[in-house]
Amino acid sequence: MRILVISDIHANITALEAVIAANAMVDAVWCLGDLVGYGPDPNECVERIQALPNLTCLMGNHDAAVIDALDLEKFNHDASLSIHWTKSVLKPANFEYLKSLPERRGSSVFTLVHASPRSPIWEYVLDPYTALLNFSYFETPFALVGHTHLPLAFTEDETSKQVKRELVKSTDQVKLTGRKILNPGSVGQPRDHNPKASFAILDPENMTWRIRRIEYDIASVQNRIIAAGLPEKHAHRLAEGW
Numbered sequence: 001m002r003i004l005v006i007s008d009i010h011a012n013i014t015a016l017e018a019v020i021a022a023n024a025m026v027d028a029v030w031c032l033g034d035l036v037g038y039g040p041d042p043n044e045c046v047e048r049i050q051a052l053p054n055l056t057c058l059m060g061n062h063d064a065a066v067i068d069a070l071d072l073e074k075f076n077h078d079a080s081l082s083i084h085w086t087k088s089v090l091k092p093a094n095f096e097y098l099k100s101l102p103e104r105r106g107s108s109v110f111t112l113v114h115a116s117p118r119s120p121i122w123e124y125v126l127d128p129y130t131a132l133l134n135f136s137y138f139e140t141p142f143a144l145v146g147h148t149h150l151p152l153a154f155t156e157d158e159t160s161k162q163v164k165r166e167l168v169k170s171t172d173q174v175k176l177t178g179r180k181i182l183n184p185g186s187v188g189q190p191r192d193h194n195p196k197a198s199f200a201i202l203d204p205e206n207m208t209w210r211i212r213r214i215e216y217d218i219a220s221v222q223n224r225i226i227a228a229g230l231p232e233k234h235a236h237r238l239a240e241g242w
Helices: 013-021 042-050 061-066 077-089 092-100 128-137 218-227 233-240
Strands: 003-006 028-031 055-057 104-106 110-113 142-144 152-156 163-167 173-175 179-182 197-203 208-214
Touching: 003 013, 013 042, 013 197, 013 218, 042 055, 042 077, 042 092, 061 077, 061 092, 077 233, 128 152, 128 163, 128 179, 218 233
Parallel strands: 003 028, 028 055, 110 142, 142 179
Antiparallel strands: 003 197, 104 110, 152 163, 152 179, 173 208, 197 208
């Protein structure tokens, strides 16, 4: 069994379609939230995600802000502008879909949230100390998170309770042993200085996790961002992955 794990699409349909096309043979898709925000294609992304078979999809912080479930004061100026624009163009049916998304899902092995097990919508798990605090907020061996736009793995040492942080490369295979917090990176706005769309392939039978990267037509997305009148920063950053 192969599960495509994606997060932080951020209204970038070109990146999303590239990831889906490269993973036509997966058995399920787990989406960790932030379908919208920053990018020019919110309706297209929400509708494309909904059409995926065997889908589990969560709510992210940008999704929550668009449906007025999160205060815009938490966002920087440019992100707030994008959220206001998204509200103005989002179709009612897609608004309702975002409202329907849960903050947490899971099984006996995996806990799924957008941001962190402790704060499913907002907290950034970027460092070993924050990860250490979060291990006590889920009971499963593994938690899958997004939000930071970085393909990270945090591993808890069962004896010392210290946490190791690793930026996972696409050449690496992470063996799922012990307890870990894993992040697939971002489909639509990577921030590890690699502009390729980032996602993960989870094999729960062989207990492996692999980060994968794929190129997409960044220039076309940049052009749509500018044409929509969205902040130019959100166009420029795509080319360098920051």
